[in-house]
Amino acid sequence: MTRIAEVRVTPILISDPPLLNLQGVHQPYTPRTIVEVVTENGAVGLGETYGDTDYLRLAEAFGPRLAGAGLTVNGLLPAVTECLAEVGAERVDNTVQAEGLRGSRTMAKIASSVSSAFEVAIYDALGHELGAPVHALLGGKVRDAVEYSAYLFYRWAEHPEPDEPNDGWGAALDPEGVVAQAKRMASDYGFSSFKLKGGVFEPAREIAATRALAEAFPGQPVRLDPNGAWSVATSLEVAAALEGVLEYLEDPTTGTANMAEVARKTSLPLATNMCVTAFDEVPEAFGSRAVQVVLSDHHYWGGLRATQDLAAVCRTFGVGISMHSNTHLGISLAAMTHVAATIPGLRYACDTHRPWQTEDVITQPHTFSGGKVAVSDTPGLGIELDREVLAKLHDRWLGSDVRRRDDAAAMRRVQPDFTAPMFPRW
Numbered sequence: 001m002t003r004i005a006e007v008r009v010t011p012i013l014i015s016d017p018p019l020l021n022l023q024g025v026h027q028p029y030t031p032r033t034i035v036e037v038v039t040e041n042g043a044v045g046l047g048e049t050y051g052d053t054d055y056l057r058l059a060e061a062f063g064p065r066l067a068g069a070g071l072t073v074n075g076l077l078p079a080v081t082e083c084l085a086e087v088g089a090e091r092v093d094n095t096v097q098a099e100g101l102r103g104s105r106t107m108a109k110i111a112s113s114v115s116s117a118f119e120v121a122i123y124d125a126l127g128h129e130l131g132a133p134v135h136a137l138l139g140g141k142v143r144d145a146v147e148y149s150a151y152l153f154y155r156w157a158e159h160p161e162p163d164e165p166n167d168g169w170g171a172a173l174d175p176e177g178v179v180a181q182a183k184r185m186a187s188d189y190g191f192s193s194f195k196l197k198g199g200v201f202e203p204a205r206e207i208a209a210t211r212a213l214a215e216a217f218p219g220q221p222v223r224l225d226p227n228g229a230w231s232v233a234t235s236l237e238v239a240a241a242l243e244g245v246l247e248y249l250e251d252p253t254t255g256t257a258n259m260a261e262v263a264r265k266t267s268l269p270l271a272t273n274m275c276v277t278a279f280d281e282v283p284e285a286f287g288s289r290a291v292q293v294v295l296s297d298h299h300y301w302g303g304l305r306a307t308q309d310l311a312a313v314c315r316t317f318g319v320g321i322s323m324h325s326n327t328h329l330g331i332s333l334a335a336m337t338h339v340a341a342t343i344p345g346l347r348y349a350c351d352t353h354r355p356w357q358t359e360d361v362i363t364q365p366h367t368f369s370g371g372k373v374a375v376s377d378t379p380g381l382g383i384e385l386d387r388e389v390l391a392k393l394h395d396r397w398l399g400s401d402v403r404r405r406d407d408a409a410a411m412r413r414v415q416p417d418f419t420a421p422m423f424p425r426w
């Protein structure tokens with residue numbers, strides 16, 4: 001079997017619209033790391049992960065260590081973890097606020113997020129070598145298309161500076177704006193599940209927007225995710241107001257104990273991508289019945305096989321599974337689609353930020369039909385790197401000093417006294 005000849009790690013900056021959340025607003029440009037694993041036969045496997053300095057530095061340090069290795073994913077995470085112990089990380093923090101709305105930022109999570117990019121790239125390369133799609137390497141698809149939800153955001157029309165990217169979607173700051181955004185998402189992409197990112201305005205305003213969505217799309221699933229912004233009491237008030245309206249309430253409050261208390265007192269299922277973000281957080285959360293749906297993210301759970309493992313654990317405990325998303329490009333969407341295609345009992349449409357990205361590093365960006373992405377049966381992930389775009393986005397990275405996602409700093413350009421609120425905000 002062929003071996004790995006070379007690994008390339010390329011930092012890029014991708015444009016991002018001014019989407020609002022609890023911690024501020026998305027920056028005009030956000031970093032991602034693109035990984036290429038090249039085999040001795042010249043097959044290229046692609047991976048994508050976060051681009052913040054700690055992730056990039058680790059990916060750059062680890063990549064060359066794969067030269068000469070086989071196309072195997074066993075042992076990858078321990079090797080990346082060992083490399084991280086050598087290179088270190090600057091921003092490690094066990095509080096749930098630390099990772100910009102993705103739960104805590106631990107050494108283990110930095111390692112698994114970086115390992116996942118190499119794992120995906122190795123699967124892609126292996127698929128090219130064997131002439132098999134990644135889903136087949138993961139055991140085979142159980143569906144031909146994966147359903148995604150419309151990920152709705154309160155947002156400004158534009159970033160503050162005139163020369164910054166403008167995607168033309170316009171502002172959405174009230175129920176009418178949110179419904180108009182949802183209608184465009186439904187007509188352009190065919191989505192029929194809707195998730196509103198909350199935690200931006202006081203709960204009553206977000207309840208009104210959620211109700212407006214439910215009225216505009218009768219019978220279609222609607223979710224609300226304030227990223228843990230509310231106290232237990234506020235969560236229960238919102239839950240009472242939206243019982244019968246929401247499919248699930250996502251991370252109303254912060255911490256497993258608080259989520260468990262809310263879960264005990266509402267009939268709404270609670271979903272999370274904040275209080276259960278790693279395997280060692282599962283026993284407490286499942287034991288206390290704090291969550292009814294885990295939103296997996298193959299980046300920070302450690303890759304595609306880890307996502308399948310998580311799905312098996314969730315199945316065992318009767319907990320639902322779906323997928324979380326952060327700003328990402330087509331390599332990650334391909335990886336999400338392949339792994340989601342292999343998971344039995346995926347009852348909820350997965351999240352994706354992809355419609356918000358106006359650029360991609362793959363030659364044929366995915367299309368959504370009826371809110372779904374077709375599962376590719378061509379070898380590997382079924383995508384090809386657009387080297388011209390990669391070079392352009394890398395040049396942008398070289399010419400900029402943006403080295404991490406910092407929504408609070410982006411918000412301070414407009415509100416100089418803004419600080420990301422401590423939990424709970426309301």
Ligand code: GKR
Nearest residue numbers: 021100101102273325326327
């Ligand atoms: O992109 O603003 C955002 C989201 O808030 C993201 O950072 C979250 O991690 O999408 C995420 C979520 O579901 O919490």
Ligand code: MG
Nearest residue numbers: 225250251273
């Ligand atoms: Mg969430």
